Amino acid sequence: MDESALIQAAQQGDLEAFNHLVLAYQDRVYNQAYRVMGEHSAAEDAAQDAFISAYRKLHTYRGGSFIAWLLRIVTNACYDELRRRKRRPTTPLEPETDDGERFDSPYWLTDPGESPEAALQRTELATAIQCCLNELAPDFRMAIVLIDIQGMDYNEAASAIEKPLGTIKSRLARARLRMQTCLQKFRELLPAAHRLSEEAV
Amino acid sequence: MMTDSISRRDWQRLSAYIDGQLSAKESAFLATRLKNDPALQAALDDLKTLRGALRNLPQLRAPRNFTLTPQMARGRTPRAARLYPTFRLASVVSSLLFIFVLLGNIFGMGRLTIAPSAQELVAPAAEKMAEPVEMLAEAPAAQAITEGETGVAEDVESEPVAVPPEAESAAEAELASVTTATPELVIVEEESAPVMTIIPNVTSAPERAMPNSLAADSDIPQTSAMPLSRAAILEIVLAALALSTGSVALYLRWRSRR
Numbered sequence: 001m002d003e004s005a006l007i008q009a010a011q012q013g014d015l016e017a018f019n020h021l022v023l024a025y026q027d028r029v030y031n032q033a034y035r036v037m038g039e040h041s042a043a044e045d046a047a048q049d050a051f052i053s054a055y056r057k058l059h060t061y062r063g064g065s066f067i068a069w070l071l072r073i074v075t076n077a078c079y080d081e082l083r084r085r086k087r088r089p090t091t092p093l094e095p096e097t098d099d100g101e102r103f104d105s106p107y108w109l110t111d112p113g114e115s116p117e118a119a120l121q122r123t124e125l126a127t128a129i130q131c132c133l134n135e136l137a138p139d140f141r142m143a144i145v146l147i148d149i150q151g152m153d154y155n156e157a158a159s160a161i162e163k164p165l166g167t168i169k170s171r172l173a174r175a176r177l178r179m180q181t182c183l184q185k186f187r188e189l190l191p192a193a194h195r196l197s198e199e200a201v
Numbered sequence: 202m203m204t205d206s207i208s209r210r211d212w213q214r215l216s217a218y219i220d221g222q223l224s225a226k227e228s229a230f231l232a233t234r235l236k237n238d239p240a241l242q243a244a245l246d247d248l249k250t251l252r253g254a255l256r257n258l259p260q261l262r263a264p265r266n267f268t269l270t271p272q273m274a275r276g277r278t279p280r281a282a283r284l285y286p287t288f289r290l291a292s293v294v295s296s297l298l299f300i301f302v303l304l305g306n307i308f309g310m311g312r313l314t315i316a317p318s319a320q321e322l323v324a325p326a327a328e329k330m331a332e333p334v335e336m337l338a339e340a341p342a343a344q345a346i347t348e349g350e351t352g353v354a355e356d357v358e359s360e361p362v363a364v365p366p367e368a369e370s371a372a373e374a375e376l377a378s379v380t381t382a383t384p385e386l387v388i389v390e391e392e393s394a395p396v397m398t399i400i401p402n403v404t405s406a407p408e409r410a411m412p413n414s415l416a417a418d419s420d421i422p423q424t425s426a427m428p429l430s431r432a433a434i435l436e437i438v439l440a441a442l443a444l445s446t447g448s449v450a451l452y453l454r455w456r457s458r459r
Contacts (some may be wrong), residue, residue, distance in 0.1 A: 149256070
């Protein structure tokens with residue numbers, strides 16, 4: 001059964017058809033949630049909430065890219081959770097230095113049983129990027145996650161966060177600049193293999 | 202860092218450039234600048250590196266399936282959606298009541314059920330009563346009107362009918378030959394609310410003795426000239442209720458569909 005047939009069946013209340021769509025897109029939805037929330041448990045909650053919300057709002061889907069529609073819902077779910085956290089801040093489970101300041105990166109979370117080289121190779125870049133993403137303001141984070149990580153084009157991203165194209169361009173450029181600045185802290189740790197060669201524009 | 206040496210505007214152009222979001226003219230101009238400006242070229246390289254790193258991030262697999270169970274699909278209806286029918290019904294009911302009261306008031310049904318207060322009613326009635334007496338005194342065949350003849354006038358704190366002294370004496374002299382046409386205040390019990398009204402007492406008065414103007418005034422309006430009757434207040438309250446509940450219902454509908 002193709003995507004449009006599944007969507008049509010789900011719109012008529014066929015839960016099994018909707019669950020086929022869930023299985024097809026859950027990785028991308030979870031990725032989006034994780035890159036925005038920066039935590040696995042929060043990402044799971046956001047992804048589950050997004051699918052529940054998507055099923056109930058399926059009658060509002062008017063065609064177009066279904067994954068873009070789903071990503072918009074999970075983005076909104078993440079926004080809601082971030083706003084809720086802002087209203088009710090909690091103390092993060094992070095160590096502090098002797099001066100009472102928090103460590104800049106979550107390297108303390110790495111598995112101590114893993115060899116340093118292997119851990120570095122596997123997690124270093126992703127961890128550094130996620131750490132820098134977490135430091136971005138949510139609006140900038142959404143833009144860079146949707147375009148640079150999810151691979152959406154500008155129009156899809158604008159539709160997902162319901163902002164004009166110019167806002168997306170501006171937010172993306174500023175997000176990239178801040179990411180660039182943040183990653184300088186980790187530059188000496190990044191393996192050269194992750195650097196891109198010149199791309200033809 | 203290379204990005205320190207370029208302006209934010211240039212960075213924004215570079216960001217759009219690598220995504221192909223610049224116009225052909227802007228792209229050509231920027232390409233020329235890139236050839237002549239090593240700092241700008243280095244910033245572009247940094248930007249490409251960053252974008253490549255982000256695009257090459259490993260795609261995480263969902264730690265579990267997020268398929269929905271029937272319970273999850275059914276779920277709990279949002280509060281806004283639950284409250285919407287209640288407010289919609291309240292809006293419809295209050296609108297219907299408003300229309301009913303409005304029509305009743307227009308077609309006279311309001312007078313049967315909504316009675317003005319006694320004080321509101323007696324004041325214009327007393328004025329009407331004074332007019333014929335004064336005219337009779339000038340005739341000079343006026344009838345002396347005592348407080349006792351006004352019925353419930355004392356109970357409703359109505360001023361006694363004022364009769365000029367000269368007219369009073371003249372009226373006494375002609376009392377026997379002049380018939381009475383004095384309006385009386387009576388209380389009519391209607392449904393639950395007592396309604397005070399004026400019924401002209403013409404049973405013992407021949408028509409010829411009544412001045413034309415008094416005869417014309419004998420059908421004194423019963424509810425007119427009320428600045429804000431209870432019916433009007435009820436209409437305003439119902440209209441406000443209909444509007445407010447309707448607005449809340451629309452808002453709840455909008456919330457539940459978001």
